[in-house]
Amino acid sequence: MAQRRTDRVTISDVAALAGVSTAAVSKIVNGKGSFPQATRDRVQRAVVQLNWAPSAAAVALRGARTRAIGMVAGRTPDVLNSDPHFALLIAGIESELAPRDHGLLLHIVGEQPDAAERAYRRLATERRVDGVILTESRVGDPRFALLRGLRLPAVLVGTPWQSDPVPTVRAAEQDQGMADAVEHLVGLGHRRIGYVSGPEDRVHTGRRRAVFTEALARHGLSPSHLLASDFAGQTTGSLVEKVLATADRPSALVLANDMMALAALAAAQRTGRQVPRDLSLIGHDDLPVGHLLHPRLTTVRQDLAGLGRAAALSVLQQLGEEPAGPLPEVTPPQLVVRESTGPAPG
The missing domain is CATH 3.40.50.2300 (Response regulator)
Incomplete structure (x- = not known):
């Protein structure tokens, strides 16, 4: 019997374009195995180029949800080590994720302009997270359009570069x-x-x-x-x-x-x-x-922990894992006067 042709892209097509085996594609997409970064990058480019996704049955077999939320930090590890700002924000995020059996997947990618984009593409194509939390919007920020294209739910902590459909969390009267x-x-x-x-x-x-x-x-x-x-x-x-x-x-x-x-x-x-x-x-x-x-x-x-809590709940609402409704209020910034300020010199 002649086999009926189909135009549907298969895992074999991805493997052929990337120059690897179908088993390697499966493991890389599912975040398993140990492969050189160059191999992972070739597979990810092939996935994007062919617009391939696993069949619904395959996704169902391994679970449609990862129960993980991603955050990509565009800073170097030494900067994060010296600045507790992110630690307080992460503490707030984890205070909402952990009780709901979700985890936070943190990627530290440095300051290179395209490093964050590659990280988001990996998170999406390898299906490692259900959504992401964005921080520090930049002038000309390309992440919003990218994440919409990847169909990855997102929330921004802070003020966006321009008005955008991606939800934001910030304090009232933040100025x-x-x-x-x-x-x-x-x-x-x-x-x-x-x-x-x-x-x-x-x-x-x-x-x-x-x-x-x-x-x-x-x-x-x-x-x-x-x-x-x-x-x-x-x-x-x-x-x-x-x-x-x-x-x-x-x-x-x-x-x-x-x-x-x-x-x-x-x-x-x-x-x-x-x-x-x-x-x-x-x-x-x-x-x-x-x-x-x-x-x-x-x-x-600044209520960094409160911002983290609100961001986590916003992503969970988008995923349908929390009922829609108002997010917890973030305490507005407040001046705390101590001893480092005094009268102007005479």
Whole structure:
């Protein structure tokens, strides 16, 4: 009997295009086995090129759900190690996933522009996660369109680059903490106030800088300095030292996170200046380390754990594993005044 031809793409087609066996394709797609990364990449490219997916029966046999949520961190491991920001966010995510027998699959991919895209494609084609949590939207962010094309449910923590159907979680009145920081410093008599932001390509960098500048303008002031550093504070210290050596040096600095504020505190001490007598400092996030400093750090408290909880529940709602409804409220940013801010120098 003649075999009826079909145009349906099969696993054999993928194997032939990738130059591997069908068994290798099956294992790579299902996240099993040990293969060189080059082999995995060839299989993934073949899967995308041929638009192949396992049959419904095969998917049913191994379970349609992985019970895992993915998160791709576009930072290097050493930066994550020095910045507890992500640890607090992950703690909030896990507090909702773990009781529901879901896991978090974290990929640390570095800063290369296409590294995150490759990671998301692997997660989708190998069917390793049911959905993903995005952080730190960037200017020109391509991830939203990519994930829609991959049909992978997603939620963004923070403000998107542009309006997009991908759901977002963020605090109400998210700009109030920065505005209150400026009001606090102006109320202490400061007139030369600078801001040290994170990398320029992050959406929240531009947003916070705009809020900072607008808050100063309400008092007829302009920023004394606008600087950009890395989030881990590795370049912050040298920047602050240079600024403090100028004739128009600021009497106060607001920094994009607490790790950068720690670096600024160390720079002030190296240059013989006392905080807050000679320089007032305000951080952001209220990380635990800020309580251990001398002087203790004035900062803008951000509900990172609350953001993580809301993000996890948003993804689970999209998957139909939680009833639709309002997400838990995220506490708005709040200025916490401690000893690193004081009256402007006379």
